[in-house]
Amino acid sequence: MLPLQERVPLKNSLQRLSDVLVLSLLLSLLAYRLVSLHRHAHLWLIAFTCESWFTFVWLLYMNVKWTRVAYKTFPQRLSKIYHDLPAVDVFVTTADPTLEPPILTANTVLSLLAVEYPFHKLSCYVSDDAASPVTFYSLVESAKFAKLWVPFCKKHNVRVRAPSVYFSTEPQTSHSLSSDFMREWRRIKDEYEELSRRIETANEDQILSRVADGSKDFLKTDRRDHPSMVKVIWENKEGSEDGFPHLIYVAREKRPKHSHHYKAGAMNVLTRVSAVMTNAPFMLNVDCDMFANNPEVVLHGMCLLLGVDDEVFSGFAQAPQQFYGALNDDPFGNQMVVLSKKVMPGFQGIQGPFYAGTGCFHRRKVIYGSPPGPRSIEKRGNLSWEELEMIYGNSLEFVDSALQITSDYSKGLPANLSSRVEAAKKVAACAYEFNTSWGREIGWVYGSIVEDLLTGMRIHSMGWRSISLTPEPPAFLGCAPTGGPASLTQHKRWATGLLEILLSRRSPILAVMKEKLMFRQCLGYMFFLVWPPRSVVELCYALLPAYCILADSAFLPKSSELGFLVPMALFLSYNVYTLTEYLQYGLSIRAWWNNQRMQMIYAQTSWLLGFFSVLLKILGLSETIFEVSQKDQSKPTDLTGADDPGRFTFDSSLVFVPGTAVVLINLTALVVGSMRVLWQAEAGELGPGIGEFVCSAWVLLSFWPFVKGLVGRGRYGIPWSVIYKAAVPVFIFLQMCRNE
Numbered sequence: 161m162l163p164l165q166e167r168v169p170l171k172n173s174l175q176r177l178s179d180v181l182v183l184s185l186l187l188s189l190l191a192y193r194l195v196s197l198h199r200h201a202h203l204w205l206i207a208f209t210c211e212s213w214f215t216f217v218w219l220l221y222m223n224v225k226w227t228r229v230a231y232k233t234f235p236q237r238l239s240k241i242y243h244d245l246p247a248v249d250v251f252v253t254t255a256d257p258t259l260e261p262p263i264l265t266a267n268t269v270l271s272l273l274a275v276e277y278p279f280h281k282l283s284c285y286v287s288d289d290a291a292s293p294v295t296f297y298s299l300v301e302s303a304k305f306a307k308l309w310v311p312f313c314k315k316h317n318v319r320v321r322a323p324s325v326y327f328s329t330e331p332q333t334s335h336s337l338s339s340d341f342m343r344e345w346r347r348i349k350d351e352y353e354e355l356s357r358r359i360e361t362a363n364e365d366q367i368l369s370r371v372a373d374g375s376k377d378f379l380k381t382d383r384r385d386h387p388s389m390v391k392v393i394w395e396n397k398e399g400s401e402d403g404f405p406h407l408i409y410v411a412r413e414k415r416p417k418h419s420h421h422y423k424a425g426a427m428n429v430l431t432r433v434s435a436v437m438t439n440a441p442f443m444l445n446v447d448c449d450m451f452a453n454n455p456e457v458v459l460h461g462m463c464l465l466l467g468v469d470d471e472v473f474s475g476f477a478q479a480p481q482q483f484y485g486a487l488n489d490d491p492f493g494n495q496m497v498v499l500s501k502k503v504m505p506g507f508q509g510i511q512g513p514f515y516a517g518t519g520c521f522h523r524r525k526v527i528y529g530s531p532p533g534p535r536s537i538e539k540r541g542n543l544s545w546e547e548l549e550m551i552y553g554n555s556l557e558f559v560d561s562a563l564q565i566t567s568d569y570s571k572g573l574p575a576n577l578s579s580r581v582e583a584a585k586k587v588a589a590c591a592y593e594f595n596t597s598w599g600r601e602i603g604w605v606y607g608s609i610v611e612d613l614l615t616g617m618r619i620h621s622m623g624w625r626s627i628s629l630t631p632e633p634p635a636f637l638g639c640a641p642t643g644g645p646a647s648l649t650q651h652k653r654w655a656t657g658l659l660e661i662l663l664s665r666r667s668p669i670l671a672v673m674k675e676k677l678m679f680r681q682c683l684g685y686m687f688f689l690v691w692p693p694r695s696v697v698e699l700c701y702a703l704l705p706a707y708c709i710l711a712d713s714a715f716l717p718k719s720s721e722l723g724f725l726v727p728m729a730l731f732l733s734y735n736v737y738t739l740t741e742y743l744q745y746g747l748s749i750r751a752w753w754n755n756q757r758m759q760m761i762y763a764q765t766s767w768l769l770g771f772f773s774v775l776l777k778i779l780g781l782s783e784t785i786f787e788v789s790q791k792d793q794s795k796p797t798d799l800t801g802a803d804d805p806g807r808f809t810f811d812s813s814l815v816f817v818p819g820t821a822v823v824l825i826n827l828t829a830l831v832v833g834s835m836r837v838l839w840q841a842e843a844g845e846l847g848p849g850i851g852e853f854v855c856s857a858w859v860l861l862s863f864w865p866f867v868k869g870l871v872g873r874g875r876y877g878i879p880w881s882v883i884y885k886a887a888v889p890v891f892i893f894l895q896m897c898r899n900e
């Protein structure tokens with residue numbers, strides 16, 4: 161029997177050699193500092209501490225990349241082996257109709273309804289945390305359009321099944337001969353344009369008065385205070401020949417007094433609602449902006465989940481996050497190309513990729529806490545009702561569905577969805593999870609706003625491995641945030657959530673000791689989890705050169721000394737090495753530079769704020785919140801020259817304060833330093849040398865968007881309120897330099 165998947169170890173020798181080269185230079189630098197420590201003051205010690213930390217982070221990064229593996233999948237073999245493919249429940253989450261335009265969600269849903277898979281085996285559930293009638297309306301309208309769209313895609317084997325993307329270009333020439341096709345294409349395009357016009361112009365009042373069917377529940381809904389709503393928008397009746405998957409709208413109950421756990425809470429509700437309605441053994445989850453870019457994506461996913469000798473190897477199958485309509489040269493350093501090409505395969509060589517929150521196929525039983533191996537045929541059936549209720553909550557329908565899943569025995573899908581709506585509403589209620597295992601041993605794990613990493617880590621800690629889904633063309637494509645505020649806020653949220661994980665009782669350090677998390681996988685997770693503390697070290701190191709210039713001292717050897725060669729070689733080889741990584745994947749030098757400098761900016765602004773927000777949480781002064789990213793639909797072509805989408809923008813958020821301070825300090829240092837060089841012919845023995853000046857200039861160059869922000873206008877300029885706030889730390893810093 162032909163295998164459904166193939167494991168491909170990737171060649172690594174050159175990369176390992178370069179990794180070791182950089183590591184040995186780091187170690188040489190540390191050694192040099194140690195032997196010359198006696199000659200220098202406390203600055204040498206600070207530098208040594210920071211550099212030890214960088215060496216540690218480099219080791220973490222090396223560990224992740226050391227053994228890289230990829231998987232190939234062969235979906236065309238699937239139908240020869242399985243006559244009856246398993247059911248898959250598909251989840252889409254949305255939370256805010258202004259930040260996440262409903263037309264985007266509609267496109268994601270349409271792309272999923274049209275995938276190549278037996279359609280009576282798929283059901284699509286949309287969770288709307290805004291309980292927005294506009295989102296509901298747009299799904300109702302999309303379902304009508306799907307009646308044309310899905311058959312069209314299947315008949316003509318359309319490659320990209322998100323209509324907005326498909327219709328953004330003319331059809332490929334192979335079709336253009338047939339006038340029938342062109343007529344149909346135009347008709348459907350017109351229909352789509354009409355659909356998007358209606359969705360984009362829809363306003364709440366209008367909808368509430370127009371859509372009589374099903375929208376009356378939305379009257380008087382406050383998004384923070386309403387009962388649960390579950391609406392079957394489209395039920396794919398048994399036996400129909402050409403149809404498309406079920407489409408169900410879910411808005412979980414929200415009450416101001418009850419914590420709703422953001423996305424993790426939404427995922428748990430989707431898990432339960434789908435369990436009582438269709439109970440598929442597999443689940444696929446995507447964010448509202450992540451459309452299915454490869455129509456065979458579910459088949460590829462099944463190759464990884466079904467095609468393994470032992471299920472333990474694929475607890476879940478994760479596709480890397482990739483982006484659509486991305487700006488040229490990655491100006492905000494968030495397209496994650498190197499991450500998905502280097503780091504994902506690296507994790508694959510250990511215990512498997514981390515769960516990234518979107519583009520992931522899960523085994524339902526894993527989400528329910530079943531361990532791998534023969535023990536997974538669990539005896540939960542022998543538990544008493546009270547015990548089951550303590551685990552799963554008090555819904556008979558849900559417990560029944562969960563027992564089927566954990567015993568690997570499914571009765572199949574219930575015939576009539578509408579009859580399950582009441583049960584579904586019950587499991588979508590706020591109070592359902594009280595005194596149950598939800599959010600701990602069952603479902604998406606609570607306690608961090610980076611719920612994805614945390615949940616994936618729990619799965620790895622149970623001993624499961626995961627597997628990466630990398631079909632060609634890419635499985636899913638989404639939107640990367642653009643502009644300063646959105647990009648920095650996203651990183652701030654991540655840093656906050658990562659520190660929450662690091663400090664929680666689910667920290668990987670504990671999991672490696674007490675559970676089945678592999679040691680190298682733990683180090684892999686640590687590579688991300690150390691972001692927030694890393695911010696402090698990076699900020700400190702970035703201020704060292706300016707400090708030395710202002711206080712007339714040095715933290716680097718003089719250019720005349722032999723020791724100078726070590727940091728210089730390190731600086732050059734590190735940059736050349738990372739640059740070749742970018743060139744290797746066909747990215748530009750600019751993309752490399754943008755990523756280098758954004759990395760520095762994120763570290764010293766977003767991660768730093770993330771670090772402090774967790775401190776405030778620990779002190780009980782504030783809660784951490786999930787700030788949803790703005791999804792931009794604008795394509796680079798829509799924009800005129802006047803409005804450059806790649807240009808860094810600002811607002812009055814606190815996240816801009818540390819960056820502004822860093823820039824002001826380095827500007828002052830460079831001005832003061834150059835004046836001193838001009839006036840004072842002899843440089844002091846202990847004063848700053850070329851090294852300090854280059855480093856300070858390098859920091860300034862990395863923060864160039866902020867330098868431009870100091871003189872920019874409107875949203876391209878740093879607001880005065882931010883500059884005033886930044887002036888305080890700048891002033892303190894300058895005082896410290898003088899007291900030296």
Ligand SMILES: O=c1ccn([C@@H]2O[C@H](COP(=O)(O)OP(=O)(O)O[C@H]3O[C@H](CO)[C@@H](O)[C@H](O)[C@H]3O)[C@@H](O)[C@H]2O)c(=O)[nH]1
Nearest residue numbers: 253254255289422423426447448516517518609610788789
């Ligand atoms: O209360 C909430 C908040 C968010 N979301 C959804 O969560 C998804 C991700 O939100 P987004 O603002 O796009 O965050 P990103 O930073 O782009 O998301 C990445 O990081 C998140 C963790 O911080 C993961 O949940 C995501 O899957 C992952 O793509 C979106 O579909 C939202 O609609 C909810 O359903 N409820």
Ligand SMILES: [Mn+2]
Nearest residue numbers: 447449639789
């Ligand atoms: Mn997103």
